[in-house]
Amino acid sequence: MTAIETLPIQATDRPQMQAILHAQQAAFRANPMPSLEQRTHQLKALKAALLNHKTALCEALNQDYGRRSHHDTLIADILPCVAQLNYTLKHLKKWMKPARRHAGLMLTPAKVEVVYQPLGVVGIVVPWNFPVMLSLGPLITALAAGNRAMIKLSEFTPATNQVLRDLLASQFEPETVAVIEGEADIAAAFSALPFDHLLFTGSTQVGRHVMRAAADNLTPVTLELGGKSPALIAPDIPIPLAVERLIYGKSLNAGQICVAPDYVLVPADQHDAFVAEYQKQFQAMYPQGVASNDFTSVINRKQYDRLRAWLADAEQQGAKVIPCHPEARDDEQHRMITHLVLETNEQIQLMQEEIFGPLLPVIPYHSLDEALARIRRQPRPLALYLMSLDPALQQQIKTTTHAGGMCINDAVFHVAADDAPFGGIGPSGMGHYHGKEGFLTFSKAKTVLSRGKFSTGKLITPPYGGWLQKLMLAFFLR
Structure with a gap:
């Protein structure tokens, strides 16, 4: 049994979090560009697990709240995730396709394209108000973009967390998706991990602390906050x-x-x-x-x-x-x-x-x-x-x-x-997810310029001042 196989899908302390992060990073390095088929398989597996656990999720949220309308859970937590999965599965092939761009006359002959690569390991911090939609929703987008994910669940929804752990463990190994639980100190330590991207949903006040913690690792953040709408x-x-x-x-x-x-x-x-x-x-x-x-x-x-x-x-x-x-x-x-x-x-x-x-x-x-x-x-x-x-x-x-x-x-x-x-915007947040914009948030849009045997680059290298260089500069500096 490998070290990765012995990891729990759930972690509750700093050493466990760090071990899972290292395992996910190693797994990502071994497969840095999951295929369309691999991503589609993961998304379909997640959808099947979600539908299998929908009743358990409704009951768990009802337990966590004291009374939570089953229809509130179905309509606002589970249905959006199913709809997002269906939409993502329909459009993922198109999103993954490299985008052709124009090289322009100055770079001719050359081919320019934008390749969308996974970032690596994404951290997701989940609030208590919609713990299904706000954990699985970002996870859907992160997996679609080819990433691995660690999810910090709210300490205020323990029954729901148990169902989410079971749901995710039924389909994913911890080197792909892992769950973190704990109080505010664990949340703070989680935010300080060197993720490749961190998505936080919660209050503006806590969002400031999350962004400050992420800054030490230069971790890019998406903050979904709130405010007075x-x-x-x-x-x-x-x-x-x-x-x-x-x-x-x-x-x-x-x-x-x-x-x-x-x-x-x-x-x-x-x-x-x-x-x-x-x-x-x-x-x-x-x-x-x-x-x-x-x-x-x-x-x-x-x-x-x-x-x-x-x-x-x-x-x-x-x-x-x-x-x-x-x-x-x-x-x-x-x-x-x-x-x-x-x-x-x-x-x-x-x-x-x-x-x-x-x-x-x-x-x-x-x-x-x-x-x-x-x-x-x-x-x-x-x-x-x-x-x-x-x-x-x-x-x-x-x-x-x-x-x-x-x-x-x-x-x-x-x-x-x-x-x-x-x-959001300003104190209500920064960055976007959902749909194609979510795919882009969790991807690196890498520009790739390709040339063949012939390149015009040699025409502008030193020594400067030749007649051809003067002619080119006169032509382009118009």
Whole structure:
């Protein structure tokens, strides 16, 4: 039995992590360019394992959360991975093909192409809110690009981690895919490993530490962070339609989503109508309020206490809190439905940090210029939502307001677009993955110039000043 064969697919301490990294690096050096057939086999095996474990994953996430809607898990964790696998398998051959480029007259005769090579070993740091999609999603792209991967799972989803370990161990040896678990100290040590690329999904605050740790090894990073994603209700759109398109994005996973609407800007003269309509539609979706099986719990006591403290802080500073259902909270089971927060100010905690939960400030505005100025003076968010049927306004905001991504007359669904990149900007992240852009993120695009027996390069070597060189310079320096 080789040293690699004795490695566990799971590691929980620094020596184990380093041993797995060294084994993956050695395995990569032995096979630095996996074939299309090898990559396709891995992706198909991963898909089969995921489908075989889907029920177990739903049950595990329900256990980790206390109550996690099975449909939230199917729709937002498992379905996106299956769709991504299908899309990747369909397009991978085209992505792997070297791209022909033009050499140009100055380099003629020559052939120029871009070869897409795997980077090596990719590190993936996974948060607790969508532990399936945010572990397997990056893994799909990393394997498609020909890499090996080490995955640091969240310590807050132990039951789900067990299923993911079993799922991955059923198809992959640890020199290809390995799982790391542990508390914050292990996460910090993981980020400091000399990966060939590191992808982190989590908070902006932790993202700074990850980037700092990666810098010591000059490890390139993709950071998928968060921020305060605004939803702008334009004056032209009917309020019932605006709420219908917005509400699911805040209800899914109890708002514990990096791209969830974080606050709503609504015309002042439609403010009360928005609040009433939001309550009405919420109660239609979740008629039992906090007892509804379809509404997911807050992940744990720590996060629940944070949200309660932020609500109390808002009320102490004069805000008005409106639960969307009479059955609004279950403190024992850390369950909380959406609460609308009105009459806010910039000083309350809810307006200072990303909420990441079922609280939604509603802020009136008197002109679109006022609303847009408010959005633009804030740090650039991961997502921006516009509810408007006005094409001119849609075009204006698409081109003049920055965000990682945007939905018009919808919320959060842009993340599910397989044929488009996903990523933040500024404090909401850097870099992209998903689709072809993900393949490129985890690949080295290497330019290769090839010549045959004849080369014009000899014509420009010293000694300088010959008539042919003068003629060439005169021709090209025009």
